[in-house]
Amino acid sequence: MSFFRNQFANVVEWEEFREDMIFYKWKNNEIKRGSKLIIRPGQDAIFFNNGKIEGIFQDEGEYDIESQIVPFLSTLKGFKFGFNSGMRVEVLFVNTKEFNVKWGTRNAINIPSLGFPGGMPIRANGTFNFKVNDYIALIDKIVGVRNQYLVEDVRIRITAILDQLLMKWITREGKDMFNLQSNSFEISKGIKEDLDMQILGDGLTVTGFNVMSFNYPKEIQDMITKNASHGMIGNIDRYQQVSMTDGMASGKMSGGGAASDMAGMMMGMNMANQMMNNMNPGKQNEPTAPKNEQSEQPKSSDQERPNFCPNCGTKTGEGNFCSNCGHKLK
Incomplete structure (x- = not known):
């Protein structure tokens, strides 16, 4: 008798489970007496009939449908499996992952x-x-x-x-x-x-x-990249200095030898001047000191009189005329 009692038993499970499948509907028409329900990790099993949910089972494991599932179904609690009859209810398996x-x-x-x-x-x-x-x-x-x-x-x-x-x-x-x-x-x-x-x-x-x-x-995209690079440069003078330094270091600067050395010297002088100006910013705005009044005075007659006559070359004395040719000395 046990053989005939279990010959209609079936297993209700998600066959050929796929990770990309959101739900799977068990396709058999009815569940027989002695059938088992298998719920795997990440699955919910939903029993429903005529579009109405009878019960939702979320814990993984293997269950006897007659003794462990039917008593919890909302409208099928009193259902009794007959010898040859099964329970007509659909089972939906839902993938619960995100x-x-x-x-x-x-x-x-x-x-x-x-x-x-x-x-x-x-x-x-x-x-x-x-x-x-x-x-x-x-x-x-x-x-x-x-x-x-x-x-x-x-x-x-x-x-x-x-x-x-x-x-x-x-x-x-x-x-x-x-x-x-x-x-x-x-x-x-x-x-x-x-x-x-x-x-x-x-x-x-x-x-x-x-x-x-x-x-x-x-x-x-090229325009956006170019605009971003200009924004990163900031100070164009500094950009030129860095570019020149990179060119000299890589040997790509045009006009090697003396021209490269001269460019390097000029760059060094300019950078030194800028460093001095940055270290002493106040001196750039200081007013120019007035010249010494004595330096503005006309030079003395002794300083203006030549030591030799420009006409004949005779050594001059203290007079205003050459003693040899009479040429005026001042």
């Missing part, structure tokens, strides 16, 4: 921007996280028409509306189009809230959304 999905814009998004009549073409990429949070909504909206649901199904649904949400939050409150990365946290937060509202009715929730990078056209 899924992490990569996303990226398939085409460039033309964001309205001044100076770009057709909009600035921008691409973006990142990740989002989601999980199942409402079993009733999940059964009502998805499980009723599908036997399984994959992460790829959710990714396709989210990326279909992601372009519009990116445009909405990038253009919100006039953000700097050339420095979107600095606003990525605010943009990500807004998109997460909108996406959560989109899939909430299906029993899912978005637990995280992240924009990893914004990608500009090459010409725009």
Whole structure:
């Protein structure tokens, strides 16, 4: 008799479990007497009948359905297995983990921007996280028409509306189009809230959304890089000094030999002068000292009279005329 009693027994479990599968619906039509339920780590088992949840079991392990499961089902507590009859109830296995999905814009998004009549073409990429949070909504909206649901199904649904949400939050409150990365946290937060509202009715929730990078056209990216490098230079004089030093050290400065040495000497003198000015900044603004009044006075006659006559070369005396030729000496 024991053989006939157990010949209809079956095992209710998630067969061929996949990490990218959100739920799996057990496909047998009815559960026989003596059947076992197996719940593995990261799974919940939901018994439901005609779209109504009878019971949710979350602890991993192996259970006898007749003695350990049926007594806890809401409307089937009094159910008794007959010799040849089974219990007609469906079992849904749900993957309880949080899924992490990569996303990226398939085409460039033309964001309205001044100076770009057709909009600035921008691409973006990142990740989002989601999980199942409402079993009733999940059964009502998805499980009723599908036997399984994959992460790829959710990714396709989210990326279909992601372009519009990116445009909405990038253009919100006039953000700097050339420095979107600095606003990525605010943009990500807004998109997460909108996406959560989109899939909430299906029993899912978005637990995280992240924009990893914004990608500009090459010409725009080159301009941003050049502008950033100019900002890093700051003092153009210092930039020239550093550039000259690097050129001399690497041997790439044009005009080697004496020309390079001369450039190095000039650079050293200029740097020394600047260092002195920096060390004594007050002296640059000090008024020029008045010249000695005596230096402004005309020179004495002795200093002006030559020692030899410019006409004949005779040594002069104290007179104002040459004693030899009579040439006037002053």
